[in-house]
Amino acid sequence: MKTSRPPGSRAACISLAALLLAWSSTAAAGVAYPDPVGGWDLIYNGDADSCGVSGFGALDGNWEHTQSDKWDCSAPGGTLAVGTNAPGGVVALSEDSTTYLRLQDTGNPKEPQWGYPDPSNRRMYFAHDVATEHPDAANILTNGLTISFRARIASTGVLDDIYPDLVDTELEFPPHTQITPWPAGGKGYNVKDDGKAMFTVQESGAVVASGHAVGFALALDIDTPNDAADPYGTPYVGGGLVMNNVPASLLPGSDRGAPGFSNLVPLSDADLLNWHEFWITLQASKITTGAYQVDVYRDGSHTPMTFDVKSSFGAEFPGQYVTFGLPSESSEGAFDVDFYAYKLGLVIPAPEPATAGGAACGALLLLAALGKRTSRSSC
Numbered sequence: 001m002k003t004s005r006p007p008g009s010r011a012a013c014i015s016l017a018a019l020l021l022a023w024s025s026t027a028a029a030g031v032a033y034p035d036p037v038g039g040w041d042l043i044y045n046g047d048a049d050s051c052g053v054s055g056f057g058a059l060d061g062n063w064e065h066t067q068s069d070k071w072d073c074s075a076p077g078g079t080l081a082v083g084t085n086a087p088g089g090v091v092a093l094s095e096d097s098t099t100y101l102r103l104q105d106t107g108n109p110k111e112p113q114w115g116y117p118d119p120s121n122r123r124m125y126f127a128h129d130v131a132t133e134h135p136d137a138a139n140i141l142t143n144g145l146t147i148s149f150r151a152r153i154a155s156t157g158v159l160d161d162i163y164p165d166l167v168d169t170e171l172e173f174p175p176h177t178q179i180t181p182w183p184a185g186g187k188g189y190n191v192k193d194d195g196k197a198m199f200t201v202q203e204s205g206a207v208v209a210s211g212h213a214v215g216f217a218l219a220l221d222i223d224t225p226n227d228a229a230d231p232y233g234t235p236y237v238g239g240g241l242v243m244n245n246v247p248a249s250l251l252p253g254s255d256r257g258a259p260g261f262s263n264l265v266p267l268s269d270a271d272l273l274n275w276h277e278f279w280i281t282l283q284a285s286k287i288t289t290g291a292y293q294v295d296v297y298r299d300g301s302h303t304p305m306t307f308d309v310k311s312s313f314g315a316e317f318p319g320q321y322v323t324f325g326l327p328s329e330s331s332e333g334a335f336d337v338d339f340y341a342y343k344l345g346l347v348i349p350a351p352e353p354a355t356a357g358g359a360a361c362g363a364l365l366l367l368a369a370l371g372k373r374t375s376r377s378s379c
Contacts, residue, residue, distance in 0.1 A: 032279075033148065047092055067316045082117065088160050124327075134320075143345075147282075151199075151278075153187070164332070173223070189219060189333035190219050194312045200216070201321075211317075212313065213315045218276075224236050277298070281347065324337065
């Protein structure tokens with residue numbers, strides 16, 4: 001007996017095939033958000049840790065560490081050795097079905113404090129030139145850029161001891177005067193040196209000094225000490241995703257902040273040890289001259305938190321760059337990166353694909369079964 005196909009099943013199959021083709025032909029980045037239309041301009045998937053050649057072609061081949069970076073190409077752990085394996089470092093790891101890059105800055109192992117000559121892993125900073133994909137790109141912070149990353153503060157697995165900086169006059173919190181085991185609750189970072197942080201976007205002119213940078217970092221409460229007089233005696237601004245301060249506040253990218261002036265997407269210390277996905281758009285501020293508007297979407301939310309951030313002079317490369325790492329010479333911190341992506345222009349995150357006769361949902365489930373990293377919340 002000839003059987004009839006249920007109504008709409010052919011369309012569903014076609015939709016399923018089309019969706020599978022689309023997903024297989026572009027690298028999927030996010031878990032909480034689908035990729036933008038046309039895909040990201042660049043995705044680093046946390047699965048490569050090449051040192052490159054002379055600082056170029058690092059990680060997956062798309063990054064350089066040629067400026068203030070002091071990575072000796074080693075990973076955390078192993079037998080420490082002067083000249084080949086300083087404390088801290090960078091390494092690609094896997095956990096369950098997630099591949100990720102771990103970066104650990106143990107403070108400042110550099111001689112003469114602790115005997116490790118440069119490169120001593122006292123800072124790690126990777127950069128990608130937006131001109132690679134967009135030769136005519138200019139003023140990407142002003143004109144608009146979208147980035148997305150999934151990250152957490154590192155607290156499990158192999159982490160080297162803290163080698164505190166004994167020379168820097170601005171102490172870390174808590175301050176250490178000797179080699180100290182890495183804290184069980186992890187150690188985050190703050191925005192350092194005028195706009196550089198774990199994740200940074202910069203625009204610059206003919207010389208680096210004319211450039212600007214906006215940085216984002218995962219910070220525990222203890223990483224954000226309150227410098228201002230506080231009638232309630234609050235010792236810390238609070239932890240979460242921190243970024244450059246607001247225009248009426250302290251110097252751009254200040255290591256310190258004050259409640260009411262600092263920009264913060266609040267997250268508890270315990271929650272920062274879990275993966276969080278951020279989708280962020282940046283553009284010239286509609287309110288303050290010389291500042292930038294930052295819209296932060298987090299973990300699948302489609303309602304952003306909006307901030308004005310102060311113009312900063314932390315650009316380190318002579319052009320338009322997206323960067324990530326641990327760029328402070330004296331601070332210690334460690335974090336994991338599942339992926340980091342960018343797209344030129346302002347892109348609002350789209351909701352999960354609508355199901356057409358179950359086709360889109362079926363595609364997501366099939367991709368999940370094949371080991372693809374997807375969000376299954378709509379299924």
